[in-house]
Amino acid sequence: MGARSIVAILFLFLAFRSGVDAASKRIRDRHPCKRLVFFFHDILYEGNNAKNATSAIVGSPDWANRTILAGQSHFGDLVVFDDPITLDNNLHSKPVGRAQGFYIYDKKDVFTAWLGFSFVFNSTQHKGSLNFAGADPLMNKTRDISVIGGTGDFFMARGVATLMTDLFEGDVYFRLRVDIKLYECW
Numbered sequence: 001m002g003a004r005s006i007v008a009i010l011f012l013f014l015a016f017r018s019g020v021d022a023a024s025k026r027i028r029d030r031h032p033c034k035r036l037v038f039f040f041h042d043i044l045y046e047g048n049n050a051k052n053a054t055s056a057i058v059g060s061p062d063w064a065n066r067t068i069l070a071g072q073s074h075f076g077d078l079v080v081f082d083d084p085i086t087l088d089n090n091l092h093s094k095p096v097g098r099a100q101g102f103y104i105y106d107k108k109d110v111f112t113a114w115l116g117f118s119f120v121f122n123s124t125q126h127k128g129s130l131n132f133a134g135a136d137p138l139m140n141k142t143r144d145i146s147v148i149g150g151t152g153d154f155f156m157a158r159g160v161a162t163l164m165t166d167l168f169e170g171d172v173y174f175r176l177r178v179d180i181k182l183y184e185c186w
């Protein structure tokens with residue numbers, strides 16, 4: 001091996017090391033590189049609000065139906081949504097984007113869901129999308145889900161979103177506060 005390739009390998013090693021050091025320092029510091037708070041509003045179809053509804057039960061267990069959430073903590077219901085995102089907690093504020101995806105109720109003895117959705121932005125402030133996934137033990141005051149990626153303004157974003165149920169009205173309407181902390185920003 002020539003001196004040149006040894007120097008090249010050494011250089012690569014040092015570059016790799018400084019990358020690892022930078023990453024572990026980021027984890028140690030634990031300061032988000034970006035923080036955003038949004039609300040989104042879910043109005044579930046309940047038999048006579050098809051015009052107003054922003055979400056619908058598209059799958060239910062054999063012992064239930066798709067008009068009304070199933071018994072036993074809604075276990076087995078799959079709901080698809082296209083919900084407005086607002087900057088404050090007012091349903092009628094001008095939306096800055098849409099929250100689009102699904103939740104599945106996945107536990108019989110307590111209300112718990114699994115969420116997979118995107119925030120799709122097309123406003124003057126934000127363009128692009130953020131993708132979320134994770135378990136939502138929704139009886140907890142706050143719960144964390146993962147921000148697993150993004151596009152546009154949020155290219156390669158990763159972090160954690162803290163969800164809080166800001167309001168719920170029966171099974172028809174709920175509003176979530178989403179506190180997004182990105183730990184990777186490009």
Ligand SMILES: *[C@@H]1O[C@H](CO)[C@@H](O)[C@H](O)[C@H]1NC(C)=O
Nearest residue numbers: 043049052053091169172173
């Ligand atoms: C739609 O649902 C929301 C939330 O429940 C309610 O405030 C609003 O009055 C409804 N609008 C119509 C037209 O039913």
Ligand SMILES: *[C@@H]1O[C@H](CO)[C@@H](O)[C@H](O)[C@H]1NC(C)=O
Nearest residue numbers: 047063064065066067068069
């Ligand atoms: C759905 O289930 C609920 C609760 O069991 C029942 O009241 C309702 O009539 C059912 N709807 C349909 C369309 O079967």
Ligand SMILES: *[C@@H]1O[C@H](CO)[C@@H](O)[C@H](O)[C@H]1NC(C)=O
Nearest residue numbers: 120121122123124126127128
């Ligand atoms: C975003 O908004 C612009 C301007 O209103 C519009 O031309 C464009 O089609 C929108 N894009 C999407 C993906 O909705």
Ligand SMILES: *[C@@H]1O[C@H](CO)[C@@H](O)[C@H](O)[C@H]1NC(C)=O
Nearest residue numbers: 135137139140141142143144
């Ligand atoms: C839910 O809340 C309980 C009690 O506050 C806490 O012990 C638990 O860790 C929380 N679980 C999650 C997944 O956030």
